[in-house]
């Protein structure tokens with residue numbers, strides 16, 4: 001018999017970025033809110049210097065991540081393969097514990113562009129009929145950039161975003177990103193100081209006629225107090241950023257930006273080590289009644305709630321919907337159902353350059369520090385003549401500085417012995433990277449469902465990912481590789497090595513790609529092709545709201561979290577304005 | 591195959607007589623070892639808890655070949671890398687506590703799926719060391735540590751390239767290249783991880799590379815382009831080098 005808890009107004013599943021923001025908003029609305037977090041509690045004190053400066057624990061053994069043993073994922077590249085589990089994380093690094101991925105993310109904070117939010121409309125208006133591959137599934141988000149703008153702006157003020165606006169109310173500003181959507185306000189803080197890699201990249205891309213600008217960084221450039229009264233200190237380029245908690249109160253995270261303010265509220269509480277297993281459906285077929293979880297002592301607990309917010313990151317969001325039987329699972333053969341549909345990822349590539357003449361001091365690095373061009377965004381040039389839809393940004397960032405991950409030796413040289421040592425010593429600090437990160441279109445045969453073979457310790461099936469790289473996206477990355485080669489020529493390194501995918505390559509999950517896992521519970525205006533409506537309300541259960549990048553119908557070129565947070569605020573505003581007074585579907589199904 | 595043109599006498603190294611540490615500061619109260627507040631032990635004074643005596647001799651000899659002491663700086667033995675390996679393999683890493691280790695483990699999984707063997711790191715070392723020693727006995731009628739340096743390097747290269755075949759255990763074969771990749775990766779981890787994990791003694795690995803360890807504060811250095819950073823590393827426990 002499960003333990004029954006007292007009913008609450010709101011239960012939040014997962015206390016990462018979106019869960020924390022929902023906590024603020026729903027307590028603001030005067031509701032009783034409980035957040036359930038599967039992992040351990042983590043406060044800012046856990047990140048005090050020098051604890052995070054431990055490459056083995058965090059950078060290599062991935063101390064902040066969810067455990068594959070308890071929350072695994074299987075992967076296959078097509079329906080003909082048997083999916084195999086990630087025994088240890090290689091291709092992505094999902095988070096665990098209070099703060100979620102938000103506690104160890106990098107802090108590159110972007111907005112979707114107006115085009116990316118309305119990709120289908122853009123494609124219809126721009127491309128020749130029949131140009132797009134038949135199995136590509138393209139959708140608009142169902143919300144426009146103008147609708148989201150105030151919410152982007154709010155999250156950027158919460159995070160202390162540091163950088164240079166490129167488009168202020170339609171006016172293009174030198175040194176910023178001219179391809180971004182119009183901003184109503186300048187960045188809250190100026191850009192971080194520029195590293196040598198930033199400066200070299202700027203010179204090279206300017207001489208090629210492109211438009212370099214500083215990464216919009218949620219590693220803050222100056223002391224800052226955010227709208228919740230939370231204080232951040234200037235980033236000191238500690239070199240332990242992505243995959244690590246910040247040791248300096250400088251990286252925007254639920255811990256540094258939200259949680260202390262939230263925990264002070266009497267109508268908020270949170271419980272850790274509470275692994276939500278099911279969202280409970282009501283007998284009326286239109287609502288949910290709460291959630292069932294296993295607590296730290298192994299008890300099964302039912303937490304009744306008037307509203308449920310699913311804030312558990314793409315992988316858990318989709319899996320919990322499937323395990324709970326809420327919404328029709330997607331079937332790629334019959335092309336019916338919605339849960340798991342439009343799973344997308346990110347297309348990346350990079351070069352590594354060696355310069356004997358430069359000393360980069362690569363341990364001087366911050367995750368959100370870097371220099372970028374958006375000249376090859378999806379709507380910035382005629383991609384059809386190059387054979388693809390989509391776009392990428394091209395960037396540099398200093399590092400990686402860690403000793404375990406940062407040694408470089410010439411290609412073909414030994415990886416051990418004295419020659420390896422001599423090369424590693426000579427070349428450490430003389431390498432610079434340039435990378436590209438691109439959009440990923442959705443395809444009919446790329447989706448998430450439950451694995452038939454592999455189970456977790458509770459006996460529940462693991463989430464299964466069926467995903468491959470497609471020709472359109474590979475043509476895009478080959479185009480970007482050529483642009484990067486032009487930058488390499490400008491810079492003239494002593495040598496460089498390349499890591500790019502090409503048409504015909506299959507998805508290779510044995511290497512880190514990114515943790516920008518998107519789709520699977522997508523938003524939209526048509527219940528036949530989306531799990532949640534444009535207010536992130538579940539079409540089949542009006543008191544269930546799903547937050548996170550699982551909402552994206554296809555992935556954008558830039559990092560997801562700015563858009564994830566803006567969508568969260570967008571949803572919550574509608575809930576506060578309309579739903580609380582009059583609970584029910586916010587959009588009709590027809 | 592790696593060229594090793596600096597070959598200190600192996601036996602002398604194993605005895606520790608070539609370890610060159612007096613120049614490295616060990617300020618009072620700033621020294622760390624695995625969990626304890628005392629000076630890191632000399633490798634000869636350490637009693638392994640995970641490795642058997644024979645396995646330990648293999649690890650000493652193999653890591654010495656992988657990261658030899660030479661003109662670039664300390665090697666695996668001088669930095670206690672074998673101690674790091676012993677501690678890691680005896681802990682949750684060795685037993686793969688965090689990994690998803692439920693079957694089935696299909697044979698011949700494409701490399702793209704990453705590690706798909708049923709062996710924990712601890713199993714894998716036991717199996718790999720025994721199989722390599724057996725190979726040395728069969729081929730050279732001698733145990734790995736007794737071979738000349740040149741031979742040892744040949745054997746390690748044979749593992750690295752997968753040219754050496756290990757006999758199956760419980761119906762499963764460990765590819766020798768997989769064993770080697772764990773051995774090399776973990777050896778480098780021990781050389782470059784914070785000294786609190788038992789290796790990188792007196793930050794010898796970091797000094798070899800020019801890494802600053804846990805200094806982690808460089809704001810005023812960001813725009814000092816092309817200037818070598820002047821300070822040595824610090825460890826998590828505050829040891830300075």
Ligand SMILES: Cc1cc2nc3c(=O)[nH]c(=O)nc-3n(C[C@H](O)[C@H](O)[C@H](O)COP(=O)(O)OP(=O)(O)OC[C@H]3O[C@@H](n4cnc5c(N)ncnc54)[C@H](O)[C@@H]3O)c2cc1C
Nearest residue numbers: 014016017018038100101102106107108276312316559561
């Ligand atoms: C290494 C890394 C670098 C990144 N860098 C960037 C970047 O530079 N820019 C960017 O925009 N994005 C980046 N991201 C992605 C970013 O972190 C996420 O987009 C963001 O955190 C998403 O917020 P979320 O609330 O959806 O999920 P999270 O912040 O991950 O929070 C989800 C929470 O739910 C919990 N949970 C999951 N399942 C359950 C369950 N069943 N029961 C209870 N709790 C559960 C998890 O433990 C977690 O705490 C990065 C991610 C990683 C891993």
Ligand code: SF4
Nearest residue numbers: 219235238241246366
């Ligand atoms: S680089 Fe800056 S933001 Fe990142 S962890 Fe270090 S101090 Fe924090």
